[in-house]
Amino acid sequence: MIEQIPPGLILIVGGLLLPLMPKEVRKVLLVVLPAAGLAHMIQLPTDHVLAYSVFDYDLTMVKVDKLSRIFGIIFHIAAFLTAIYTLHEDDPVQQVAGLTYSGGAIAAVFAGDLITLFVFWEATAITSVFLIWASRTERSYKTGMRYLVMQVGSGVLLLAGAIVYFQQTGSVDIEPWTDLGHHQMRGMFAFDSFGEASLAQLLIFFAFGIKAAFPLLHNWLQDAYPEATVGGTVWLSAFTTKLAIYALCRMYAGSDVLIPIGATMTAFPIFYAVIENDLRKVLAYSLNNQLGYMVVGVGIGTELAINGTASHAFAHILYKGLLFMGMGAVLYRAGTVKGSELGGLWRQMPYTTVFTSVGAAAISAFPLFSGFVSKSMILTAAANEQHIITFCILLFASAGVFHHSGIKIPYFAFFAHDSGKKVKEAPLNMLIAMGIAAALCIGIGIWYQPLYDLLPFDMNALHWVPYDTAHVVTQLQLLLYSAAAFVFLQKMGWYPPELKSTNVDVEWVYRKGLKDVALATGRALDVGYTTFRDELFGVAWGIVERIKRWHSPGGPLGEPWPIGAAAIAAAIMLILFLALGWL
Amino acid sequence: MSDHGHGPPSVAPEKVKVIVGFLFFICAVAVLGELLPSFHPHEHAGLEFVNTFGFHAWYGFLSCVLLVLAAAQMRKLVMRDEDYYDRD
Amino acid sequence: MEAPTPHEVEVVHRTLTDHLPILQVIIPLLAAPLCVLLRERALVRGMAIGVAWTCLAISVTLLQHVMEHGVISYAVGGWDAPFGIEYRIDLLNAYILVVVSAIAAVVFPFGRGGEGLALNPARVHLFYAALLLCLCGLLGMAATGDAFNIFVFLEISSLASYSLIALGRGRRALRAAYSYLVMGTIGGTFFLIGIGLLYQTTGTLNIVDLHDRLQPVIGSRTVVVAFAFLVVGLGIKLALFPLHQWLPNAYTHAPAKISAFLAATATKVGFYVLLRVLFTIFGATFVFTTLRLHNLLLPMSLAAMFVGSLAAIAQTDIKRLLAYSSIAQIGYMTLGVSMGNVDGLAGGIVHLFNHAMMKGGLFLVVACVVLRTGSAKIDDMAGLGRKMPLTMAAFVVGGLSLIGVPATVGFVSKWYLVKGALERGWEPVALLILLSSLLAVIYVWRVLEVIYFRERPEGAKEVGEVDATMLIPTWILIGAAVFFGLRAELTSQVALDTARMLLGTGL
Amino acid sequence: MIGYAMLVPAVGALLVGLVGWLTGEDEETGGNDKREAVTIVATLVTFGIVAGKILPAVLDGARPAWTLFEVVPGVPLAFEVEPLGMLFALVASGLWIPTSIYAFGYMRGHHEHNQTRFFVCFAAAIFAALGIAFAANLFTLFLFYEVLTFSTYPLVTHEGSEKAMKAGRVYLGILVFTSVTFLLFAIIWTYQLTGTLDFTDGGILAGKVGSGQATILLALFAFGTGKAALMPFHRWLPNAMVAPTPVSALLHAVAVVKAGVFTVLKVIIYIFGLDFLTVTGAAEWLCWVAAFTLLSSSIIALTKDNLKARLAYSTVSQLSYIVLGAALATTAGALGGGMHIAMHAMGKITLFFCAGSIIVFAHKTEVSQMDGLGRRMPLTMAAFFLGSMSIIGLPPMGGSWSKWYLALGAAEADHVIFVFVLMASSLLSIGYLMPVVGRAFFLPPKPWVDDHGHEHAPQTTRSEGHWTCTVPLCATAVGCILLFFFGTEVRELLLPIFGPTSAMVESIR
Incomplete structure (x- = not known):
């Protein structure tokens, strides 16, 4: 019986029922529901399938395998942590939106066919916009409109692709990877160059591409995340883009085109991140950069790369969530996250400073932090497949990540020059959420085996060891010299100052x-x-x-003619009729 | 760094000096780490240059400097007022 | 058309029933002088109504008889055709007789005698005498099978009409009657000339006989000239554009009840005679193949449709509006004729009936309005929707029928006309028919907006609903316009049969 | 049964008129409980007959028929209930119930005059809509089509103002002009060519006309059906928005416009036949016209600040979905078009109900005035949100199913471009619908200026409209969701339009 409940549904239904509950119950449920959902999901066996049919279409509501499972787990964890993080606030709109949004994303992960995927794909779009609108400002309202159009736009592309695909094949099932040998996987829609792709492949590709924030399709992310509420951004940061990564991984694994796209994604946003003033926007750019690694991983499509992608997504959700939590706490207390208005908060918000720094270390992939055990897999996979340029770009971006996320975020928020703001430490629930997230970031970095066990492919068979001297030393070199560069640039006065500005993208x-x-x-x-x-x-x-004048009383046709004229008319008609006989 | 009306540095300059000094120290240690006996670079065809001595060190340093300098140049191109989009 | 075969013609005349064709004409003819003698208002009125209903009963019996047994031939005084005067009732004129007498039966009782006519009560008997004479003339034209006899009845009805129109208010009515007199006389004269020429050529006046004797000389100049005189003469009588000049003033200035009667009958009978002349005397082949009448009749009809409708749009007087609308509607009928095929001709014939119903009904509505408000100006109808709801509802339905909304008779006519045009391959004509009916929307809606959406002006005369003697006749005609719009097979079957008969394509 | 179904609204109209005339109207509100009771009984009985008696028969595969008499020889006034008509009748009669209840509250709240006339015409319009739904031949359909035009005219001009009169003229002008010059022409021509006007499975024109003539005929039918609001004959619809909102809701979002697209669908399925159109390609151009209408009216809707105008243009756009579905001449397309009749009806009526409530109870007509309205009228605005989702075509709303089939139809016809058109229009509809939701719930209320120029502090206390307005709009909003879960039923009802075991049906299974 309990297996008939699709994962995610507990969150969706529970979320929709929240407004009927009293405030306290709501808060309890907010935290309990993700936990319950996780407990329910975990006990579903791999290869569990839940089919249904609509309109004679045989659809698959739930299909559990290792890939969907790991995304399901991390989505539940993210929902759980975010729920705790937002406990201090009592906004039913955000609570409902957050739960249904995460529930939708979870359900989408387990969807076994394109229609089901589409349904939940759109569900995440529609629910998440409320997290932006919940800021209740003119700006957030407009941002929300743009966000919604982009997100639903992604959904309709997916639908269009599904329709075209269905028209060609008569099926909407999501097929498993094809094993090409040499540990190389290929997704059902994978293609190597745009020229060879079919219309359906392209449509769905761009549908995923929007949500995964491909270059040129990315801007909704940097637009929306800084405008969402304190908690909203944390919700947003976890699901939408990672759902897209998951979908790409499932259907486009092994697509060569993804490699340059992903590489561009890692490099291009960090330039913006360096000059951006709004620190949540900096994080949004950095999120974009992290997605790039995953996209590269999907594009490479070897077992190692896919494992790297999955584990990086897992780790990323935690540390990026943690960073957004930290900045959220700053925003909550200081009322702003503009770099130009912040600084020196470490005294007032010591815990937040520590936790954020843990997140910064994790995203920078310091050894002993979660980023290290996941990202290096993707880099190694790239190197294994001799993607030399890509590898160099990824390396460049890794240094850059440390630069803007690892250093810039904590530095401008908590250190640098004292802004003179007198603020309190973040509320307890925030600290708890950040604490757990920070613990996980470190925990995964050290005891990585449980994570590796969750990955789609057996890590032992791949002979992968994250911690060997060469990895640790080279990674440390890269990061430490980046830090040295930061110091150097600061000393030289070449570092671009934080300025109130909007950067055109x-x-x-x-x-x-x-x-x-x-x-x-x-x-x-x-x-x-x-x-x-x-x-x-x-x-x-x-x-x-004119006609009317003729026909009006007084006009030639609107008034009877004098008798003489009428008689003449009769005569003319007579002649005409006579003419008939002669013609 | 160039300032914009902010208060004093939040960390005392002398402490900063210590921290920076420590940073330079471990930077040196990190490069020397390549000399460790357990250091076995991963060989990848075409990527041999990665394994040259101190590659990651200078690559990381240069990357960051170039990134920041390029971004600073880019700023001239893309920076607008904060309410750029709000104006009609 | 083919000569009637013996079993189709009833030769023996013995019982009263057998005398119906002549009774149809004789009764109103005798009743007219009786009116003058009786003088008593109620008596005269009762008699006139009785005569009208008797005529209706006779005509319906005749129609039934014709539909069951075929053509009735009645020799007046026992002298058989072609030497005596023959009354010859076939499907077409039986149908016309029904239309005319039905209208008479409904219109005569309208409005308690002279009320609403603004007549001098002392002259009511004369009014009814004229009315009965007019009826007699119209029925006679329809019933007779003799060409000269047609002329005689034509003049009877015309003279009666002149006097009826002259009964209208003021000098303008007199002028209208006078100009009608002149034009009508020209028409009558032309008609007479036509008949004379035919008689000279063939030596007969019997219509059927004329047809037979004309065939050998059909192409001769004399025949063509006769044709032209006949058609133009009739064109004046039925107000075919541009020979319609007498009509607007006549209908406008005549008493409204008279307008209703004349609009519903006079032009219809003229149209009937036109059909007789074209198809029975000359024959479809001569008319359409030799003369190609449609080359002239089609443009004239189209012009009538558009000029009439456009002029109607521009009018400020409701009676004049309806009069111009009649000119357009006559255009529809002749348009049907010009098509020369069964559907088109049937459309024309069925429109004869349909137009009689709706235009008769609408003029009766106007009669009600004039009675209550004393004005026929459209602007003076403002706000009547609330004051005279039943009367105005009749106007709405009649107006919709004029537009040709389905479920009204107007639609049925349009249906056959468009079908006929398409059959003929005249797609543009079909389109023009439809477009011209849109003009009706405009002139009808102009009035409806005034009636329903404009407030009654301050200080306007307080008006109320009219009484049953007016409402019932009005609604009978309007109701017929809806009933025969839905059960159009009743009328259109007759029209189709008639059209086939006239075109000689067999019943 | 068909007779009774149509008789009830007809008799209802007369009774409403009679009762209203005898008992008068309330001086202040213009209401009359007795008259309203008659209306509500008529709505319930009508729907009862349609859903309780006719629907089961149709679901069993029967096609109940009723022939009255021949109007002109060969053309009877006849009715036959086929699935498409069944659906339309269900929609029209079913939505008549909430609309009537809504109208009671709205008309009283608005202190409208002449309410008896209003309810009489309303019932008459439903009578006409049912006639269209059940028509067995083109003549019968045309008859009721015109009855619908004329019975709704007094509703459009209800206000009696010069503006309303002008709108009425445009309304009548466009609808009568197109129906008489094009539609009637096409009907008579069809009769002339085929000798019948009966709606027949597989069409009646195949083999009788060539592709060129078929194209012209189709053009006459498509543009002749002015109620389908294909550009350039769409302007009557925005103009008709001067009518009281219940009229906009049921008639100009459901009955009248659906009568238009229903006619197009019926003509394409039963007069032309999908196969015939596919073979001749005669409907190709119509796809483009529909696509243009669809997109451009969505874009125009974006520019409209007046909510009812926005919804009107949205309706124009959504109608073209259905025309497009029909014109694609594929099974899925026609099916999607048919389903969209129900789906769009439910969604759009919700939106109009909400718009009306906002006008009457919050005195706001422009989208830009609606900031913070969600606090005042949370239920109304929530219903608006659900309705919007359905129009946009998002799950879990009924609108997503019809859009699926429409897009599938486009793909089936090898016209992927129209898939994009549909998708683009979805995005545009977000652009014009969601701002209302976003503003209402998430922006602080602005102070407002009344007609006398006085500025008032924004009202933030909760005050939904009268329950007679709020209940119907919530009901239809829930209906949008239910249609998602009962989409299969709607589809099963419609499938027999392609014949019982047609191979085309198999192709979409």
């Missing part, structure tokens, strides 16, 4: 361009139609007026 195209074009088109169509019609009517009216 591709979003300019739609925030300035497309929107204006759409509105202008709409008005032109409407006004154009009206004008055209009025013009037409104007001309027609002129004619009608």
